[in-house]
Amino acid sequence: MDLSYKTTKEMGSNLTWIRTGGEVEVFRPDSILELKSFVKSGVDYFPLGMGSNTIIKDTNLDKVILKLDNLYKEIELEYPYIIVGSGVPNFTVSRFCIQNFLGGLEFLHTIPGSIGGGVFMNAGAYGSCFSDNLEWVEVMDIFGSVSKLYKKEIKFSYRKCHVPKTFIFLRACFKVFKDEKIKEKVDGYVVSRNLTQPRFLTLGSTFKNPEGKKAWELIDQAGCRGFAIGGAKMSEKHCNFIVNTGGATSGDIVKLINSVQSFVFSKTGILLDREIVLL
Ligand SMILES: Cc1cc2nc3c(=O)[nH]c(=O)nc-3n(C[C@H](O)[C@H](O)[C@H](O)COP(=O)(O)OP(=O)(O)OC[C@H]3O[C@@H](n4cnc5c(N)ncnc54)[C@H](O)[C@@H]3O)c2cc1C
Numbered sequence: 001m002d003l004s005y006k007t008t009k010e011m012g013s014n015l016t017w018i019r020t021g022g023e024v025e026v027f028r029p030d031s032i033l034e035l036k037s038f039v040k041s042g043v044d045y046f047p048l049g050m051g052s053n054t055i056i057k058d059t060n061l062d063k064v065i066l067k068l069d070n071l072y073k074e075i076e077l078e079y080p081y082i083i084v085g086s087g088v089p090n091f092t093v094s095r096f097c098i099q100n101f102l103g104g105l106e107f108l109h110t111i112p113g114s115i116g117g118g119v120f121m122n123a124g125a126y127g128s129c130f131s132d133n134l135e136w137v138e139v140m141d142i143f144g145s146v147s148k149l150y151k152k153e154i155k156f157s158y159r160k161c162h163v164p165k166t167f168i169f170l171r172a173c174f175k176v177f178k179d180e181k182i183k184e185k186v187d188g189y190v191v192s193r194n195l196t197q198p199r200f201l202t203l204g205s206t207f208k209n210p211e212g213k214k215a216w217e218l219i220d221q222a223g224c225r226g227f228a229i230g231g232a233k234m235s236e237k238h239c240n241f242i243v244n245t246g247g248a249t250s251g252d253i254v255k256l257i258n259s260v261q262s263f264v265f266s267k268t269g270i271l272l273d274r275e276i277v278l279l
Pocket residue numbers: 017046047048049050051052053054068086087110111112113114115116117118119120121122123124125159167168169170197198199200202203204205277
């Protein structure tokens with residue numbers, strides 16, 4: 001097998017929702033065979049979805065970013081299941097469900113990531129999360145072997161899927177059901193999200209909610225709403241969201257996260273656990 005692979009140089013700021021990060025090497029396989037060969041070459045890689053939960057460092061990233069947007073672009077409907085490639089944006093899946101009157105995945109309309117990122121983060125909203133309707137995921141391991149893991153074989157918890165970091169999700173299958181009211185539900189979610197959260201140049205929740213508490217309330221109590229370092233700021237609209245007010249670097253964001261974590265700890269004795277991924 002030919003173990004060579006061709007990467008491109010891209011700016012991390014073009015690969016992440018918050019638009020920070022320096023130059024990185026990116027590999028976009030066009031086939032499973034190409035992906036297999038890449039993985040088997042032994043290179044250190046990081047699968048990246050839409051970068052809506054990840055910041056990429058400003059310099060010297062020592063991993064190749066793996067983007068799967070060229071694989072499995074079609075959504076397959078085999079009622080009551082849909083099978084989706086991991087690089088497909090949540091929004092596209094949600095639109096497909098609306099067009100086909102399929103319920104069960106409406107929560108993902110307002111989460112601006114990909115299916116692979118959603119499974120890895122066990123992302124969720126409005127009382128539902130990715131693992132709820134998941135049937136199986138197809139994964140490639142570090143040796144290039146592809147296998148199907150059923151939900152019961154994977155441990156999921158709040159915003160976490162407990163699999164080795166080297167696993168690459170290729171496709172996921174979800175159970176859906178007929179729902180004539182799907183569009184109304186989604187429209188309701190969109191309205192409430194736009195009212196309460198910044199939608200662009202952000203990363204979503206910076207910290208996980210500690211058991212029985214809301215991270216944003218603790219951040220507010222610690223006086224960190226609106227607190228800024230460089231171009232990175234704790235949003236006034238939703239103070240658990242960091243926003244890039246223009247010209248932020250990933251370094252600014254990391255400093256801001258560390259400062260807020262220590263302010264909250266000093267004020268409340270609670271050490272907030274980061275939700276966003278630092279690369
Ligand atoms: C405005 C806004 C609102 C948000 N609202 C919510 C919300 O309501 N609920 C919520 O849970 N999150 C929310 N988020 C956070 C984020 O959108 C989710 O965590 C999302 O699921 C991340 O998907 P992604 O494709 O962007 O992942 P990325 O940020 O690209 O990656 C996240 C992690 O997933 C891994 N990963 C990605 N693809 C794969 C793959 N194919 N195989 C293996 N690992 C992979 C990456 O390696 C990384 O560790 C929000 C973010 C923003 C910006």
